[in-house]
Amino acid sequence: MTADTRIWHVAVPSPLYQEFDYLPPQGVAPDTAVAAGMRVRVPFGRGTRVGIVTATATASRVAEHRLKRAHALIDARPIFSADVLRLLLWAADYYHYPRGEALLGALPAPLRRGEDADARAERRWRLSAAGRAAATGTLRRAPRQEALMQRLAAATEGLSAQELGAVPGAREALRALRAKGWIESHEPAAEESAPPSPAVAAIETGPALNDSQRAAAAAIEAAFGRFQPFLLDGVTGGGKTEVYFHAIETALRAGRQALLLVPEIGLTPQMVERVRRRFAAPLAVLHSGLSDGERLAAWRAAADGRAPIVIGTRSAVFVPLARPGVVIVDEEHDASYKQQDGFRYHARDLAVVRAQYLEVPVVLGSATPALESLHNCRQDRYRHLILGTRAGAAAPPEIRLVSLRDHKAERGLSPLLARAIERHLASDHQVLLFLNRRGYAPTLLCHDCGWIAACTRCDAHLIYHRARHLLRCHHCDAERPVPAGCPSCGSPDLRPLGQGTERAEETLAERFPEAEIVRIDRDSTRRKGSLDALFERVREGRRQILLGTQMLTKGHHLPHVTLVGILDADQGLFGADFRAGERMGQLIVQVAGRAGRADKPGEVLIQTQHPDHPQLAALLRHDYRAFAHGLLDERRHAGLPPYGCLALLRAESVHPRAAADFLAALRAALAQGAPAGVEILGPAPPPMERRAGRHRAQLLFHSERRAPLHRALAAAVQRLQTLPKAGQVRWSLDVDPIDEY
Ligand code: ADP
Ligand code: ZN
Ligand code: ZN
Numbered sequence: 001m002t003a004d005t006r007i008w009h010v011a012v013p014s015p016l017y018q019e020f021d022y023l024p025p026q027g028v029a030p031d032t033a034v035a036a037g038m039r040v041r042v043p044f045g046r047g048t049r050v051g052i053v054t055a056t057a058t059a060s061r062v063a064e065h066r067l068k069r070a071h072a073l074i075d076a077r078p079i080f081s082a083d084v085l086r087l088l089l090w091a092a093d094y095y096h097y098p099r100g101e102a103l104l105g106a107l108p109a110p111l112r113r114g115e116d117a118d119a120r121a122e123r124r125w126r127l128s129a130a131g132r133a134a135a136t137g138t139l140r141r142a143p144r145q146e147a148l149m150q151r152l153a154a155a156t157e158g159l160s161a162q163e164l165g166a167v168p169g170a171r172e173a174l175r176a177l178r179a180k181g182w183i184e185s186h187e188p189a190a191e192e193s194a195p196p197s198p199a200v201a202a203i204e205t206g207p208a209l210n211d212s213q214r215a216a217a218a219a220i221e222a223a224f225g226r227f228q229p230f231l232l233d234g235v236t237g238g239g240k241t242e243v244y245f246h247a248i249e250t251a252l253r254a255g256r257q258a259l260l261l262v263p264e265i266g267l268t269p270q271m272v273e274r275v276r277r278r279f280a281a282p283l284a285v286l287h288s289g290l291s292d293g294e295r296l297a298a299w300r301a302a303a304d305g306r307a308p309i310v311i312g313t314r315s316a317v318f319v320p321l322a323r324p325g326v327v328i329v330d331e332e333h334d335a336s337y338k339q340q341d342g343f344r345y346h347a348r349d350l351a352v353v354r355a356q357y358l359e360v361p362v363v364l365g366s367a368t369p370a371l372e373s374l375h376n377c378r379q380d381r382y383r384h385l386i387l388g389t390r391a392g393a394a395a396p397p398e399i400r401l402v403s404l405r406d407h408k409a410e411r412g413l414s415p416l417l418a419r420a421i422e423r424h425l426a427s428d429h430q431v432l433l434f435l436n437r438r439g440y441a442p443t444l445l446c447h448d449c450g451w452i453a454a455c456t457r458c459d460a461h462l463i464y465h466r467a468r469h470l471l472r473c474h475h476c477d478a479e480r481p482v483p484a485g486c487p488s489c490g491s492p493d494l495r496p497l498g499q500g501t502e503r504a505e506e507t508l509a510e511r512f513p514e515a516e517i518v519r520i521d522r523d524s525t526r527r528k529g530s531l532d533a534l535f536e537r538v539r540e541g542r543r544q545i546l547l548g549t550q551m552l553t554k555g556h557h558l559p560h561v562t563l564v565g566i567l568d569a570d571q572g573l574f575g576a577d578f579r580a581g582e583r584m585g586q587l588i589v590q591v592a593g594r595a596g597r598a599d600k601p602g603e604v605l606i607q608t609q610h611p612d613h614p615q616l617a618a619l620l621r622h623d624y625r626a627f628a629h630g631l632l633d634e635r636r637h638a639g640l641p642p643y644g645c646l647a648l649l650r651a652e653s654v655h656p657r658a659a660a661d662f663l664a665a666l667r668a669a670l671a672q673g674a675p676a677g678v679e680i681l682g683p684a685p686p687p688m689e690r691r692a693g694r695h696r697a698q699l700l701f702h703s704e705r706r707a708p709l710h711r712a713l714a715a716a717v718q719r720l721q722t723l724p725k726a727g728q729v730r731w732s733l734d735v736d737p738i739d740e741y
Pocket of ligand 1: 213237
């Protein structure tokens, strides 16, 4: 690139879908070694921004005397590895998102601000053992030291000098406390990288692999050094994690890194713990719960190769690796891999693209693979590795339907399920009940006039939360006091209607006084660390009823659970979205998979009004693949993904008609010279037309093939920026949406 470096193309974070040309900074020779992927500081509008050089050229389309000079070249080497830069540029293009936003968004915040990429990890201060032992109040005559001690005691990860600087007189206090030996410093990254060379030494050896695990592990091992996607399709408890570990070990032995993606932050600690027990190698962990400093330290350890194992959630797919060997995506069907705002990428799909650039194998694992992934296996794009039986001795649970037409439920609980709960508790086992609705009741109803508590900003009911005694909207988070009487007719007879987890907890506590009820949902786990604490209680408990939402269904090992009850299967089966059936099936299989691990046989009861629903039958036979293939046939007939491509353009505005008018104008504009083979549906209101005070509308783009869809979206994005009402309307484009609304 050194020859053509007179003009720098720079991706600057801004909503504009274009790059900007700059001249090299004053005093920097035009043939300076500048390369794509380096950060530059540039003048932009009235301020300055950090951007990324994407290319250099000899000429610009802008007249040279109008070009500005960059202020400074920040990096001596590209901040992104070549594959990550390529991935981000590809993804920005594929998802039609501004390049600058995509690129800068993939960096830890300090690097986004232009800080030095090679700086040593920031030193952090924490209390020493002596400091923790020193009683509070002993420093009454030194209030600054006392204040500092209190801040340090509250910060589990320690505090950087910069963070401590916020305390007045911190520096003197710090020195005094150090002299007392009450505080000590450490470097977060240095601690992780204790062994200087990647040691493979297993701390704990795993179980001997069974035949199908061994076949899967061998197939992955044989693919090292080239691109090959695998779908590791294994029943829950089938030993997928053991196969991942084998792949990680293979990478480590070859002096390579393994990147392991996990669906969400809640599952990270247990995977991290399992990996730590197995491998002595340093680990870099990346998730949304980290401080800027921690994130940067982990990012660096991955990027410079100090951490042979990198574990992270969604955005870790963009973390550079010095010596990549294998990419693994655990629970690949999980919706949390799709970013739902801003840059709406799918991390599983990008993991496959990245593995292709890196020429490494990629393993997608799940007990309930996404229909897209099964389809890719049928098309021979992915190799299908099947773990058909549970590892070890565990037998699959028996699944039965409880017809709510024949067995009348009382407050959400049928007599059949109630008796089963009794039986399992009597044998000192645990029971898991699933209800995907938090709060006490989904509505508050006036028994006299039929008034229902509704959100004033959304087309939605308010949820009654009894413990906090308020009404809350689960869409916009608005909270209202519970009225003493009906606002419409004045009647005092307001009644909660329907079942939420809070109410189910109350019902269960009355019905099973001898059992301990552990409720796990977003409300009961709001405080940091409380989820871990609840699972800790569950690990040791007996005679417990675990009651919860989706949170409870994900990947946790619950060896004492022998009965799983799904209180309301119909909630998901009849959703408006075309993925509703797939989701419900995955959920049933995942929840059922929590029952009867190890030596205890399990039982699953599913309460439904529709026991003859055709999709449920295959699930009862433990045949998720037959279930999925049935759904795939339906999708093929409808031309829906994976047999067709979708994109959703959402728009919203505080003005009632603005969003719909805006989309109608776009549609009209696109009709002239519309790309062949693309169908545009709408504008239509989503089921919830008004949300958080904004009126919403959407356009659905549908095409059998990717290329024409892509062209149509590119044209749409160009048009959108020039439409008259663009200022009143917020819009976002979702390529391959996982929710239709
Ligand atoms: P998955 O990830 O598919 O849910 P895991 O890998 O977590 O399954 O395995 C489930 C349980 O079975 C774990 O406790 C694991 O240690 C055990 N296990 C896995 N493979 C074997 C094996 N080959 N022999 C004995 N136990 C195994
Ligand atoms: Zn009333
Ligand atoms: Zn609301």
